[in-house]
Amino acid sequence: MGSRELIAGPNFSGRSRTVHLRAQSFAAPTYFIGPYAEAALSGLSSTIADEIELYRAKDHTTGRSRFGTIPTDPRRKPQTLSGGEQVLLALHCFSLSGYRALAIDTALEQLDASNRREALHYLDASDSFNVVLTDNRACPPGWNCTHLTAADTKFACNWEGLRANVRQCRAPVVAISELSFGYRPEHDVFSNAAVTLEPGQAHRLFGPNGSGKTTFLKILVGALLPRFAQITLDGAPYEPWRSGNRALALATQNPDQQWCGATLGEDLSRRRAALASRGEADALADDRVMPLARDLGVPSLDQHLYELPLAARKRISWLWPFAGAYPWIMLDEPTIGQDDDTCRELARTLEALCSAGYGAVFVTHDDAFASAVPHRVLHVENKQIG
């Protein structure tokens, strides 16, 4: 009978370290699914088919049931899958592999409710392997639970201070119509989609893994070029892929995908330089952002971003949208790796920002977090938004 262990605890209590230690204590190598692509996929494969082939057990004697199917093109590059799809692929590969133990570090938080239920059921039902899991949202019955309590206070946040620093803003109405986009000509992600985002309000993009939620955010910041789209800000045409992003501050799902420099100071100076070209650099002036950074748990501009623990990196990634440089705030899966206290405070902060006139769009599969923020749900499904 395989063991089942859940590692629970607040941020900075050593959850990831404990998962690694438990994995080392298993007699054999352990399949690992980390929170982001670098640690979920092998990095040795150029296609999904190769990733599966790499892990497939050669003797076929594991007797393990297969997890899920891969519904997409097997020749697609695994790194181009959405975060949730990468986790599903990793679980699929594990189910075909000969590994006798599995360690998961917060990765299941990226799954939609249906996939998450299926994944937890798979982990729970099989007795042919050991599992150690850290997850801020799961509490599977019958599992051994190790509660870690002693949290490192080095990265403590001052949420009241953060909310006290919120400035008033008047965000424009963002109207999107006739949006058509696809990564490949024959596979549209959006087809003639339309939606209007109202300021002073939070919007939750809600849909299954791989439905295009992150893609929509990338289009709005100008990183992806739609086949066709009409976007207006307060009625004025807005084409971020041509003129550059000047309205929407995005905190990405993986915080390491948004840094513009190695240190916090370097990152901010480059963003400031970009804003200065439009005469808007004040929002990122040192005397403005330093208190915010301190409130988010990083007291020094010389802090190397990649050296921070994941939960701290995720928090400091919110500095950019919270600084108020842009009137629209977009948070992609903000609660991944965050404990309940942080999620609650984040929800209150988002509400405060909306009350101050900002607009907000967030993507989350965390219903508890979403229910704490007054919001409008936008379903992203069947190539439509609304």
Place this chain on the structure above:
Amino acid sequence: MTPNGAIALVIVVVLAAMMARISGLVALYLFTALFAVIEVGPHAAVALRRAVILMLPLAAFMILVWVGVVGRAPADIAASQPGSRMNALIYVSIVCARLFLIVAIVQIAAMRFATLTPLQFIQALRAPVALKRLGVLTLSLVETLLQAVDRAHTALIASGVITRRISARNLFHGWVLVQTVWLTAITSVTGRMRDKWPMEHTLQLLDPLLAETHAAPLATPDKLWIFSAAVIAVGIVWGDFHGVP
């Protein structure tokens, strides 16, 4: 055709192209066209289009430098002759013809195995496992770099540092993109090496996978193609010794 045969053929053609003068190049172009038609069929057009896209900027740059700026061929300069732009144009044409042939034969050979995934191609090679591992790791690094470019591009566009379209801002901040790409690539690789690979012993999975080779030695078509290319290469060397242009 086998992957080993394709690699051997490409090496012979590339070496021959590097030595070839005009007559040799004509022979190699005819040979490559025949190879493309027989082995790849209509898909050869895709390979040729890719070769043109890769070569055009380089050709334009060489014409600008040698014909437009220098105005003489290297041979003229070495012989202290006044030279002419026509000589420079002939020189650039021959160099570009060689390079185009090299790019085209690589693309056509790759197209021949388009149905295989990169891992299947490496698996099918008859080569030492260490060499195959090196192939997989090289491809892995290439994929990581491509992904890093995509991520860094997205990060800098979202932050307003650069724009998606061509702009003066991109010109001034291009170095930031390069730095961000390297930072992203390094952190991706170190993250993988720190967290995933040691726990899983992931690299050890490659050994049985790459050792499982049922690859045939060179097939008959391989031998025919390689022999034909070798004959042309010998002809090129012979022609070189006897002053055939």
